[in-house]
Structures are given as C-alpha cells and as structure tokens.
Amino acid sequence: MNQSGESLRDRKKRHTRAALERATVRLAAERGYDHVTVEEIAAEADVSVRTFFNYFASKDEALIGADPEAGPRMAERILAAGDGVSPFDAYRSSVLAEITDELNHGRELWLLRKEVLMQRPDLLMRAFANNAEAEQLLANAVAQRAGLSESDLYPRLVVGAGSAAFRCAVTRWALDDGVALGDLVGEALDLFGTGLAHVPPHDDKGGTS
Amino acid sequence: MNQSGESLRDRKKRHTRAALERATVRLAAERGYDHVTVEEIAAEADVSVRTFFNYFASKDEALIGADPEAGPRMAERILAAGDGVSPFDAYRSSVLAEITDELNHGRELWLLRKEVLMQRPDLLMRAFANNAEAEQLLANAVAQRAGLSESDLYPRLVVGAGSAAFRCAVTRWALDDGVALGDLVGEALDLFGTGLAHVPPHDDKGGTS
DNA sequence: TGCAAACTTGCAGTGACTGCAAAACAATCC
C-alpha cells in the first residue's frame, strides 16, 4: 500500500482507463468513428480487447469517457446546496460545476471529441442513452429538494432539460469557436429556467473560449 | 395501378412494415427485448432477416416503429401555423397533433411498448438517438418561424425540450394507468414553456385514459 | 406479352459484445 490513499493497482487502473479513452477519441477523430475497431483501440492502449470491455461497456461509452462517479457526485451536490436555493438552481449549479471540472481536466480531449461529434451528432445522444440510472438518481435528488414524489413529472423534466441543454450546447459549440462550452450550457439552462414560450432577445456576443 | 392512390406494392409494403413492427413489440413484451433475435422477429412476420433490415435500420427502430415521414410532417405543420402563433406554440401543437394521431392508430401497440419500456427505459432514449436529421429539420422550421439563424441555440432547445417532454411523459405514463399520454406531454411542454425555475403547484388530478 | 423498375432473398463477411476459465499480478501475512 502507498503513503497516499492510492495503491499501485488503483494508479494502473486509472492509467489504463485514461489510455483507452484517449486512444478511442484520438483514433476516432483521426479516421472517423466507425472506421476504428475496438481491436485497434485496445492495441493503441497496449491492452487486450477483453480488457477494453472490462473498462467500458461499449465503444460509445469509451468515446465520451463516461465517468461512473459523475452521477452520484452531482446528486450529492444537489442535496448539499443551501436552504435558500431552489431545486432548479441547485441542479443548474451542479451541472455547471461538473462541466467546468470536466473541461479543466480533459480540455484537449474535448477538442478532439468535438471533431468527432461534428461528423456524428447522434453519438452524443447515444452516449446519454446509457445513463438512465444516473438520470434517475439526479431526478430523485431534485424531487427530494422540491418536496415532490419521485413519480412526479417535474423532477424528470428538470434533468431532461439539463441533458438537452448539454447536448444542444455541445452541438452549437462544435459549430464555431470563440464561445465557451460552459457559457453555452449556462445560457441554455437559463432559457429552460425562464421558459421557452418567448423567443429570447437575439444576443450574439463574442464569447471567451 | 389502383383506383385509390395506393398500389398493390404500397399496400404490401405497409403491411410488412406493420407486421415487423408488431412482431417486434409483441415478442419483446412477451420475453424481454434482448431475448428476442431479429431472426425470430423476421420469422414471425414471415419475411427474411435481410428484409427486416430493408425496413428498419435497427432492432431499436423497429421496436419504436419510427415513422420516417413524421419529421417532415411535423416541420410542415410548424411552418403552416397561423401568423399569430408563436414558434413555441407552433411546435407544441405539431407535437401534440402527431402524438394523438399516433395513439389513435396504434393504441394497443403502445400498451405493449409500455411493458417493454418499463423494463428498459433506455430503449426510448436510444430510439431518439437515431433521429438527429429529423430533429435538425424541426429545429430549422422553428428557427425560420422565430426569425433566427439555424445556428442559434433557441430552436435546438425547443426541439430538445420536445423530445425530453415526450420521453419523460412516457416513463411517467408507464408508471401508472389513468393518465392520458397526450395530456402528460402537453403538461410537460407547458412547463417548458413557462419555465422550470419555479416548482409547479402540485396537481395530481385523476386523468382520463 | 414483354420490358423495366422495385422488392425480396441468401450468402458471406465484419465487428461489437459476453461468459468462462486460466494465467499474471499486486497486496497481505508470516
């Protein structure tokens, strides 16, 4: 065992996971998502095909690099928000926090992902499809804060809005540079917050990257 | 050719398509989605496996029975709405029209689908993932009505909200009987229209089927 | 009746993904 809490084993695991994620994104960006086989990805990461599937349930998942702890972490944050904060704002903050965190670590990886998603926007949607349980978790957290039953429509809609906001923001972000992804997601969530009934005033500010 | 606009060929095509759809839903409801192979579905519909894939691009698609004309039809409706109608309302109406139409035809099929989706909520999401082009079409229609550029965030969000509304409504609908799916979708879209910032007043009316 | 276009089918192939059991490896105990 180690002085820090991380054993050799854990370090190796984090390393292979990251290597697989990077390999997937790099190769997909280079020659197109479906011209890359899992076999090639595994080879690039110096690992067997079978091991690939020990880390990721699917090629899609590896491309997005789905973090299994993201759901619980966000739910945590939602429940931990101050008493004065509305359920929607609590959710909003947890989404934005997660995203800026994510971008702070894998920025250059996201630039490559952008290339891939420009060609195949459906991949983003597909990636979200494997998140049913995580969404359920978040919806329950929102429900709890809102004092609603878990069967209620509202909490589901809030997290549905969140994932739609994220997806739309990414596709918009992939379109041209000069806007920060975080800002776009924030803007999208604000629109969901205040309602889509009215067309928003057209603002096309030059954003920060 | 025929007296009506529909040729023998067209009738046969509609028939096989419907048969495949029905077979998929029936078998999936009966023994679970992934305990049914395409081979079995094709056999049930008295058609070769290869023909199955001439009609549907994937097993998922067959389960939902994705209608390739639904997208264009909805876009049409959006653009055809009266001048006083806001873009959001135009979209909202086109969604509701499409849904009630759909339910009026395949009601009992939807009851079976409900069984399947209760076990595997992710399938609904996955079905929507293959709709990128249709969503683009709708987004463009909304953009046009709103006088916005196609690259704008707002139109995407509107259709994103629509699909989220539908998905949430279906999962909620699958939970208990007594509420009409159309009503749930309408309610969800209203919430998106007026904004999610505030928790809605708790109404749990007993609905009509 | 005969031709052309559309639809169906079989076949062979690719590639994602799974379960299983053995080998390699890391942590722990003495």
Next chain:
DNA sequence: GGATTGTTTTGCAGTCACTGCAAGTTTGCA
C-alpha cells in the same frame, strides 16, 4: 523472502446485429 489470497488481464469460443452484393421474384406499365 516466500506462501497465500484477492484482483485484474487475457485468450477463446460463441452469439448476434448489421452490411454489401448479386441473384431471384414480383409489380407496374405499355
């Protein structure tokens, strides 16, 4: 250091969704 135990990696064999291609079959039309 060496034996023991739990975890991770790997190979292998198999299933199944899905694709392109090149016949065969059916329908529409003159």
